[in-house]
Amino acid sequence: MAHDDGALPSAARRHFILGTSAVGLGIAAVDALAATAPTQAAPAASHTHRVRFTLNGERREIALDTRTTLLDVLRQNLGMPGTKKGCDRGQCGACTVLVDGRRVNSCLMLAVTLEGAEVTTIEGLSKSGPHPAQVAFLERDAFQCGYCTPGQIMSCVALVDEYRKGMPSHVTPDVGARSIALTDDEIRERMSGNICRCGAYVNIVQAVRDVAGRQEA
Amino acid sequence: MRAFDYTEARSVDEALAAIGPDAKFLAGGTNLVDLMKGDVEQPMKLIGINSLKLTDIAPTASGGVRIGAMVRNSDCAAHPLIRERYPLLSQALLAGASPQLRNMASMGGNLLQRTRCYYFYDAAFDRCNKRKPGSGCAAREGFNRIHAILGASEQCVATHPSDMAVAMAALDAVVEVRGRDGERRIPMAEFHRLPGDTPQRDTTLEPGELIVAIELPAASGLAQRSQYLKVRDRASYAFALVSVACALEMDGGAVKDARLALGGVAHKPWRALDAERGLVGSKLDAAAIDRAAQACVAGAQPLQDNAFKVELAKRTVARALRTVGGVA
Numbered sequence: 260m261a262h263d264d265g266a267l268p269s270a271a272r273r274h275f276i277l278g279t280s281a282v283g284l285g286i287a288a289v290d291a292l293a294a295t296a297p298t299q300a301a302p303a304a305s306h307t308h309r310v311r312f313t314l315n316g317e318r319r320e321i322a323l324d325t326r327t328t329l330l331d332v333l334r335q336n337l338g339m340p341g342t343k344k345g346c347d348r349g350q351c352g353a354c355t356v357l358v359d360g361r362r363v364n365s366c367l368m369l370a371v372t373l374e375g376a377e378v379t380t381i382e383g384l385s386k387s388g389p390h391p392a393q394v395a396f397l398e399r400d401a402f403q404c405g406y407c408t409p410g411q412i413m414s415c416v417a418l419v420d421e422y423r424k425g426m427p428s429h430v431t432p433d434v435g436a437r438s439i440a441l442t443d444d445e446i447r448e449r450m451s452g453n454i455c456r457c458g459a460y461v462n463i464v465q466a467v468r469d470v471a472g473r474q475e476a
Numbered sequence: 477m478r479a480f481d482y483t484e485a486r487s488v489d490e491a492l493a494a495i496g497p498d499a500k501f502l503a504g505g506t507n508l509v510d511l512m513k514g515d516v517e518q519p520m521k522l523i524g525i526n527s528l529k530l531t532d533i534a535p536t537a538s539g540g541v542r543i544g545a546m547v548r549n550s551d552c553a554a555h556p557l558i559r560e561r562y563p564l565l566s567q568a569l570l571a572g573a574s575p576q577l578r579n580m581a582s583m584g585g586n587l588l589q590r591t592r593c594y595y596f597y598d599a600a601f602d603r604c605n606k607r608k609p610g611s612g613c614a615a616r617e618g619f620n621r622i623h624a625i626l627g628a629s630e631q632c633v634a635t636h637p638s639d640m641a642v643a644m645a646a647l648d649a650v651v652e653v654r655g656r657d658g659e660r661r662i663p664m665a666e667f668h669r670l671p672g673d674t675p676q677r678d679t680t681l682e683p684g685e686l687i688v689a690i691e692l693p694a695a696s697g698l699a700q701r702s703q704y705l706k707v708r709d710r711a712s713y714a715f716a717l718v719s720v721a722c723a724l725e726m727d728g729g730a731v732k733d734a735r736l737a738l739g740g741v742a743h744k745p746w747r748a749l750d751a752e753r754g755l756v757g758s759k760l761d762a763a764a765i766d767r768a769a770q771a772c773v774a775g776a777q778p779l780q781d782n783a784f785k786v787e788l789a790k791r792t793v794a795r796a797l798r799t800v801g802g803v804a
Contacts, residue, residue: 306480349576364577364580367505367506367509369482369502369505369509371482371484372524372526374484418575421550427559427570433563434553447711448712451575451712452575
């Protein structure tokens, strides 16, 4: 439901969703997946690699088993559990983050390849209060369980950026066209890399439309 | 996942010097890392090639376009030269995977995607000649709805999963590769192979060779008048059951030149040369379209669960021809 008066939805859900996605760190201690890191034998020296990258504006340097994905580094090594592990095989989009400003599946990105990269997660979207995309998802109630929401929001942010750069999609009637209308079909296609098993798609489309509209204005 | 060493190559020469029998090049990783998670691929060493400066899309002297192997799928699809001159390629790229995966996947890597045959992709299955040569093919007697109807062998009925490669085949692209012994150019028609008795080999790439670019020949009227039509189980983010890359050059009401390539039906992008020849010089009427559709599936040998693909392929070809040819 839209909140035309600008008021945010109920405090409980708001705190829940901001707690898991926007702030994240607050619930790191009780995050089940982060608490049950898979046990791996200590890697040989040649299988350990040092990598330096920027995470949400802060420089990080970490020595890692070469097998570690960006998703696991975030959740298990760097205390950023806002990025979610859904399928862990590039099929659901729950792990979507921005690397050098572009959305990627962090579950399929080996952390050793990140040397010099800039990574933005749901925790780093905004320095002051919720990002407009987070606000839109709250206002439109664009989630049910909320697990896919951080990935949906990261995709939404990237979608608006890609659209403003004039990038076409599979449903764009003429890929050669200079101007593309951001129809609901375009939004659905451009968000299709993020699966929502609760099926909150109707409200997600509305939230994305709000964000794209507001940023154009 | 098995433990492995990692080195980042700073140049093509460095990459070629570092590659060896148990090593693999790592580009976007969207397929390789996934396969490593499932223990289907178990390299001892990865050579990272994401820093290689193979990221240009530039016109060639002969009027074509050369696409660097490390250009990301999304960047190629959105590039003005590709959108203007080869919309078929943009369409095919945009029909594949998801925006996130297209941002990661490289052009070279897309060509080297492995099949999504369930029995290949899940190492829990004992029999797969592609994964374990000589072990048999579980798909032949298994659930084979997504498998090949053309060009398969007793040993393997897998299909090639790429959309991009189907458009590349229709456009007569050439794959530029480099090895320690130098460079060679492989036409798309010869790049992917049929399974025969050696289904473990997807392509004619030799061990240690690296794809450095893909070259498209000069765009003719063909490339402009084209469509990539993909049929799948859901509207987006799914592999093709059947796809068709169709391009036509018309001379009045008659077909001057035609290209038809099918995806989802064989171990490689299936160029339907007989169907193309049959169209040239004829009026694009219902009978000609029907003949072309029939020719595309000539020799089809469906399995237990995929006979529907024969009819689906014919109808997809017919619809693409009608759309591209502008006939109702």
